[in-house]
Amino acid sequence: MRVTLAITGASGAQYGLRLLEVLLNNGHQVYLMVSKAAHVVIATETTWQLPARPAELEAELVKRFAVDHSLLRVFGREQWMAPVASGSGAPSAMVICPCSTGTLSAIATGACNNLIERAADVALKERRRLILVPRESPYSAIHLENMLKITNMGGVILPASPGFYHQPEHISDLIDFVVARVLNQLGIEQQLLPRWGEQFS
Numbered sequence: 001m002r003v004t005l006a007i008t009g010a011s012g013a014q015y016g017l018r019l020l021e022v023l024l025n026n027g028h029q030v031y032l033m034v035s036k037a038a039h040v041v042i043a044t045e046t047t048w049q050l051p052a053r054p055a056e057l058e059a060e061l062v063k064r065f066a067v068d069h070s071l072l073r074v075f076g077r078e079q080w081m082a083p084v085a086s087g088s089g090a091p092s093a094m095v096i097c098p099c100s101t102g103t104l105s106a107i108a109t110g111a112c113n114n115l116i117e118r119a120a121d122v123a124l125k126e127r128r129r130l131i132l133v134p135r136e137s138p139y140s141a142i143h144l145e146n147m148l149k150i151t152n153m154g155g156v157i158l159p160a161s162p163g164f165y166h167q168p169e170h171i172s173d174l175i176d177f178v179v180a181r182v183l184n185q186l187g188i189e190q191q192l193l194p195r196w197g198e199q200f201s
């Protein structure tokens, strides 16, 4: 499967990086975009030192995950000729994980001021799968209204709200809970978490 993945500047960069790792390790092709704010969050929340330039970031991630280079393409914020900027080139599914409330708002209003927002707009207009993983607490009425708008347009709001019924022992168990939910939405088989009724009954 080919998936567009955007990592934006909400807390929870680990969710997006783990999702990227799982997709690549399972042979899925990823078109990746990382917002400027996401780079700040990644530097704050992880020990990763990721280059800002798309070509360098692509090379670094390919090396880090030890995957074939053909599986990953990284696009910059104004790379309007990228496949994700048009319905004729974009993959059938896009995930924004984590999704900042700023990007959420831009999608709800159709702003298209950068490639992430444009790609999400394309997903909505083409009636393709769009999965947003927002993280904020508490939510304001603006956030909730934007989430409802996007839901009514066919997008899926999948908040970064891990459950605890799988008895997590490590932070990675909480991260995998959310990543497994995203993979389920994409229709991708996952072994990160048993399905409800398989182990928890």
Ligand SMILES: Cc1cc2nc3c(=O)[nH]c(=O)nc-3n(C[C@H](O)[C@H](O)[C@H](O)COP(=O)(O)O)c2cc1C
Pocket (backbone or CB within 6 Å): 007, 008, 009, 010, 011, 012, 035, 036, 037, 038, 040, 041, 044, 099, 100, 101, 102, 103, 135, 136
């Ligand atoms: C360390 C850090 C944590 C942040 N956490 C959040 C958050 O949880 N949710 C959110 O919506 N914005 C958060 N922000 C603010 C966004 O990064 C900021 O609004 C930014 O403009 C979003 O831009 P983007 O959507 O282009 O990534 C955080 C910023 C930093 C630096």
